[in-house]
Ligand SMILES: [Zn+2]
C-alpha cells in the first residue's frame with residue numbers, strides 16, 4: 001500500500017502541485033513532497049557497517065513524515081498495539097460520523113478548524129447519548145476517534161470513526177450502543193447555527 005501511494009505521488013504529484021499547489025494547505029504539499037522523496041537520494045543516505053557480512057552497506061534514508069505510508073508502518077502498528085492494550089473487557093461498537101458532501105471541500109481547505117469541530121461534535125454526541133438512559137445509561141463511556149480522510153478509491157469521505165465500549169464503570173450498560181438516527185440528529189444540531197434553539201445537546205435526540 002505504501003509503495004503504491006508513493007508511486008502515484010511520484011508519477012502525478014509534481015503535475016498536481018504545479019496546478020493546485022498555490023491553493024493547497026502548505027502542510028499537504030509538504031507531505032506529498034516528503035512521500036515522493038522517501039527512501040530516495042533526496043533524503044540522503046546512511047552508511048551501515050553490516051554485522052552479518054562485515055561489509056559496509058548504503059541505505060537511503062526515509063522521510064520520517066508521520067503521514068508517510070512508506071516508512072511509518074511500524075509506528076502505525078505500535079499505535080494499534082497500544083490501543084488494543086487499553087481495551088476494557090466489554091464489547092465494542094464502531095460509530096461512524098460522516099461529513100455531508102457539501103461541507104467536505106471546506107474541511108479540506110480548513111483542516112484545523114474543520115477537523116477540530118468534527119471531533120468536538122462527535123465526542124459531544126457520544127457523551128450526551130451515552131448518558132441517556134434510553135441508550136447506554138452511563139456517564140463515562142470509553143471511546144476514541146480516528147479521523148478518516150481516505151476511501152478505498154482514494155476519494156475524500158471525511159469523517160470520524162469512533163470506537164466506543166458498551167459498558168462503563170459509571171454503571172451497568174442498559175443499551176447496546178447509540179443508534180444512528182439519534183447520533184446524526186445530535187451532531188447536526190450541535191454543529192448548525194440553529195443548534196441553540198431551545199433544544200440543548202443534552203436533550204434526547206430523535
Ligand atoms: Zn551485509
Ligand SMILES: [Zn+2]
Nearest residue numbers: 038063068071
Ligand atoms: Zn517516509
